[in-house]
Amino acid sequence: MKSSLGTDQRVILAPGVEKASSEGEGAVWINIESLAPPAGGAQAAKLVSAELRLNGRKADVRWNDAEGRFRSEPISLESLEKQNALVLSLGDESGRSFEVPIGSLEVVPVPLKYEVVWSKAPPPELGRGERVRVEGILALRGGLKSQREEAGKELAARTFLATVPSSVLESFELLPPPREEGGVESVFGVRLGFAAVLNAAIGLELKEGFTLNASAGDSEVIESRKISIGPSVLQIALGRAEGQESEPGPGRLPFTARERLKIRIEGQAPQRSSKIQVFQGGEAEAAALVASSDTAELLWAPKREGVYRVLAEASLGPGMSWNVEEKVNVLPQLKLAWARDHGETIKLDDGQKLPLSVKVLGPPALDKETFDRYFTLKAEVLGEGGQLLNVELTDWEAEKGAQAEVLVLNAFSNKPLSGSAAKSRVRLTDRSAGAANVELDSLDVNIVRGGGTLVEVLGFEKGPSGYDARDLPPNFQLPRDASIRLGYRTGGLVESEEALRKSVVAVVSDGEHEKVLDVDSVAGGLVVFVPYTPSGFGKHTIQLKISGKTPLQRDFELQVTQGRSERAWTGVLYAVGGVALLVLAFLGWRGLGYLRDRSKVLERVNARRHKALGDLEAEPRESLCGSVRLTIANRSIGPIELNGNVSGQEVDAWVSEHFSMETTIFSDEKRNEKRLPMIRSCLAEARTQLCLETEKRLPLRGVDICIAEKRDSEKPDAEKKTGESGAARLEAFVVHDSAGRKAEGEKCLLSLRLQGDGKLRVTTSSGRTVTLAPTEDFPYNGWIGKSGSQVRASVKVPGVADYSTIIVDLKC
Numbered sequence: 001m002k003s004s005l006g007t008d009q010r011v012i013l014a015p016g017v018e019k020a021s022s023e024g025e026g027a028v029w030i031n032i033e034s035l036a037p038p039a040g041g042a043q044a045a046k047l048v049s050a051e052l053r054l055n056g057r058k059a060d061v062r063w064n065d066a067e068g069r070f071r072s073e074p075i076s077l078e079s080l081e082k083q084n085a086l087v088l089s090l091g092d093e094s095g096r097s098f099e100v101p102i103g104s105l106e107v108v109p110v111p112l113k114y115e116v117v118w119s120k121a122p123p124p125e126l127g128r129g130e131r132v133r134v135e136g137i138l139a140l141r142g143g144l145k146s147q148r149e150e151a152g153k154e155l156a157a158r159t160f161l162a163t164v165p166s167s168v169l170e171s172f173e174l175l176p177p178p179r180e181e182g183g184v185e186s187v188f189g190v191r192l193g194f195a196a197v198l199n200a201a202i203g204l205e206l207k208e209g210f211t212l213n214a215s216a217g218d219s220e221v222i223e224s225r226k227i228s229i230g231p232s233v234l235q236i237a238l239g240r241a242e243g244q245e246s247e248p249g250p251g252r253l254p255f256t257a258r259e260r261l262k263i264r265i266e267g268q269a270p271q272r273s274s275k276i277q278v279f280q281g282g283e284a285e286a287a288a289l290v291a292s293s294d295t296a297e298l299l300w301a302p303k304r305e306g307v308y309r310v311l312a313e314a315s316l317g318p319g320m321s322w323n324v325e326e327k328v329n330v331l332p333q334l335k336l337a338w339a340r341d342h343g344e345t346i347k348l349d350d351g352q353k354l355p356l357s358v359k360v361l362g363p364p365a366l367d368k369e370t371f372d373r374y375f376t377l378k379a380e381v382l383g384e385g386g387q388l389l390n391v392e393l394t395d396w397e398a399e400k401g402a403q404a405e406v407l408v409l410n411a412f413s414n415k416p417l418s419g420s421a422a423k424s425r426v427r428l429t430d431r432s433a434g435a436a437n438v439e440l441d442s443l444d445v446n447i448v449r450g451g452g453t454l455v456e457v458l459g460f461e462k463g464p465s466g467y468d469a470r471d472l473p474p475n476f477q478l479p480r481d482a483s484i485r486l487g488y489r490t491g492g493l494v495e496s497e498e499a500l501r502k503s504v505v506a507v508v509s510d511g512e513h514e515k516v517l518d519v520d521s522v523a524g525g526l527v528v529f530v531p532y533t534p535s536g537f538g539k540h541t542i543q544l545k546i547s548g549k550t551p552l553q554r555d556f557e558l559q560v561t562q563g564r565s566e567r568a569w570t571g572v573l574y575a576v577g578g579v580a581l582l583v584l585a586f587l588g589w590r591g592l593g594y595l596r597d598r599s600k601v602l603e604r605v606n607a608r609r610h611k612a613l614g615d616l617e618a619e620p621r622e623s624l625c626g627s628v629r630l631t632i633a634n635r636s637i638g639p640i641e642l643n644g645n646v647s648g649q650e651v652d653a654w655v656s657e658h659f660s661m662e663t664t665i666f667s668d669e670k671r672n673e674k675r676l677p678m679i680r681s682c683l684a685e686a687r688t689q690l691c692l693e694t695e696k697r698l699p700l701r702g703v704d705i706c707i708a709e710k711r712d713s714e715k716p717d718a719e720k721k722t723g724e725s726g727a728a729r730l731e732a733f734v735v736h737d738s739a740g741r742k743a744e745g746e747k748c749l750l751s752l753r754l755q756g757d758g759k760l761r762v763t764t765s766s767g768r769t770v771t772l773a774p775t776e777d778f779p780y781n782g783w784i785g786k787s788g789s790q791v792r793a794s795v796k797v798p799g800v801a802d803y804s805t806i807i808v809d810l811k812c
């Protein structure tokens with residue numbers, strides 16, 4: 001007879017042993033084996049049946065027969081009496097029966113005890129926002145059977161697993177205990193299967209950790225575990241779809257309805273599955289689901305203002321997950337209104353530029369720079385049939401002195417509108433990528449034409465009542481020796497005669513010389529200028545400007561032709577000059593072609609270079625400077641200067657982005673191939689000049705603070721000391737070109753970046769990020785803080801158990 005408690009097995013009764021005792025816990029079973037026959041003896045008969053009697057009574061025991069070996073199924077010790085006489089009755093294949101006394105067994109009771117066996121044990125550390133499911137079995141052993149059953153019922157009726165603080169325990173449930181292979185442990189004791197979900201929510205005040213306790217009563221603790229709280233492995237980034245940024249803080253533009261927002265789960269931990277949901281309304285079940293995504297990113301445009309709840313979840317592995325909940329306040333969407341009281345109609349004369357003035361109604365933090373970053377205001381001019389006309393307008397400029405919640409923007413058409421223009425429309429759209437057609441608001445205004453025209457005034461000497469004004473066609477002709485009196489019929493302009501006399505200016509230009517025509521008379525909306533006699537040939541331009549309530553700028557073209565005598569002399573000169581030109585053209589055709597092509601190449605290459613210089617001039621002037629100090633494992637390093645020049649890789653990358661080396665200059669492919677060496681030479685020379693200018697003027701906008709493990713054996717022999725064994729040490733340094741640096745063994749601890757809007761972005765190696773103005777303070781949150789010009793960060797250094805500290809003193 002063998003006894004077993006768990007995996008501990010021992011023989012308690014066997015041939016030669018007639019008495020034994022065992023604790024009343026566990027199980028016993030009986031093995032029956034035939035002994036080998038003696039030398040020359042007959043083979044023993046095969047056993048075919050077995051029966052066990054306890055204290056003279058037949059026991060209900062099942063037997064397993066394996067090749068003549070009999071083994072009983074486990075017999076629980078708790079089912080035996082205190083004193084037990086065990087007798088076996090056996091039968092063989094020959095029909096013979098045997099009665100074999102095994103011996104007597106004394107069962108000694110043991111006290112009731114509890115044990116927790118984990119199948120999915122809790123981890124030693126949970127990151128903030130992580131959720132983990134734990135599973136296990138609470139086993140009750142020892143004592144009397146009635147005691148175990150009563151204690152099991154009491155435990156099943158309550159939650160015997162608890163946490164301190166209690167808010168970490170999200171749920172608890174009882175499970176059926178798993179079946180054990182072999183059935184040895186299943187025949188004794190009471191086993192309660194259980195499962196619980198531990199949630200280290202970000203909003204809980206857990207400090208350094210929490211305690212998980214399994215207890216049998218109010219005071220009896222079966223098992224207690226201390227679980228540490230570490231940094232969150234994932235973060236939720238919430239911002240606008242264009243230029244991802246965190247939720248707006250003081251001085252930033254709040255989110256508004258109908259603009260596209262991006263919600264993304266970020267971090268170093270691998271995500272097996274992710275889910276993002278957005279709710280509006282009440283809490284939990286009462287909230288309405290308005291958007292969701294089964295990936296780590298969600299693009300969402302709130303339809304109306306209100307407070308929304310964003311719930312982000314991610315699976316980190318079997319039984320492990322991460323979740324976080326944030327609230328987003330969405331303000332009413334931006335609205336447009338006309339800033340000038342012109343009603344639904346704008347009246348324009350031919351040649352008058354289209355003036356537009358729009359009010360953008362929004363939050364108090366709205367300014368021109370912020371508006372341009374996230375929104376687009378586009379003006380369109382439509383024809384009578386509703387078709388879109390190709391009209392270019394100036395950039396929108398903000399009007400000073402507007403109210404706090406009103407942004408007034410003004411723009412004008414670059415040129416006068418054509419006669420087919422019938423309506424102007426201003427559309428407010430979201431600048432987000434892929435959202436160009438999402439219209440937030442729009443304004444329409446009808447365009448009505450006036451009748452202003454350029455005329456020739458005859459009969460001036462008869463007075464205003466005798467004026468004969470004749471309309472002049474476009475690009476009319478005038479002999480050089482003729483004189484003309486020009487006038488302008490104002491048409492729809494609303495101006496008094498005295499105002500017109502003071503505000504009208506007419507200038508005639510032949511490209512080199514200009515002549516101002518004074519106003520001679522104004523009567524009945526007709527402005528008459530002094531007579532004009534041209535002094536040269538060719539194309540002349542009459543530029544008419546009218547200032548006042550309805551400003552107008554209009555150009556008319558005039559062709560000055562030769563008189564009769566001049567045309568004769570011109571014919572002779574053309575004949576002589578034609579012969580000379582043929583000779584010169586033949587001799588200089590090849591040389592002129594080369595010079596012409598080179599001039600064209602230089603013109604276009606220089607245009608590229610000047611555009612790149614313009615981009616360089618537009619780069620922000622702010623530059624990072626200061627020093628950094630590190631404290632790693634009670635060792636101080638620094639100060640190390642942040643100052644430095646932009647690396648050659650960054651200069652080369654900037655020039656490559658803003659200066660194209662494309663060799664296609666001419667539309668003719670053969671001509672372009674013929675001049676290819678010239679084109680490459682000019683491009684290389686221009687790029688060299690641009691690189692020199694960029695190296696001098698490109699500011700230092702970002703630095704990385706890095707460490708690397710160095711060994712003394714890597715020093716030159718002259719620097720080694722006698723007896724050194726090549727011990728490892730940490731070396732800190734500042735990198736100005738992290739993108740182009742690929743050194744092995746280096747690790748970036750902290751990154752500082754000056755963004756395009758002048759704000760400072762601080763990022764640790766674990767993904768913690770803070771973006772703020774250089775003059776703005778940020779309370780230390782355990783990872784990053786800023787006070788005055790000093791930035792403090794806690795980072796994890798490989799091989800160092802505790803967190804290390806970096807202090808950056810900014811000087812500019």
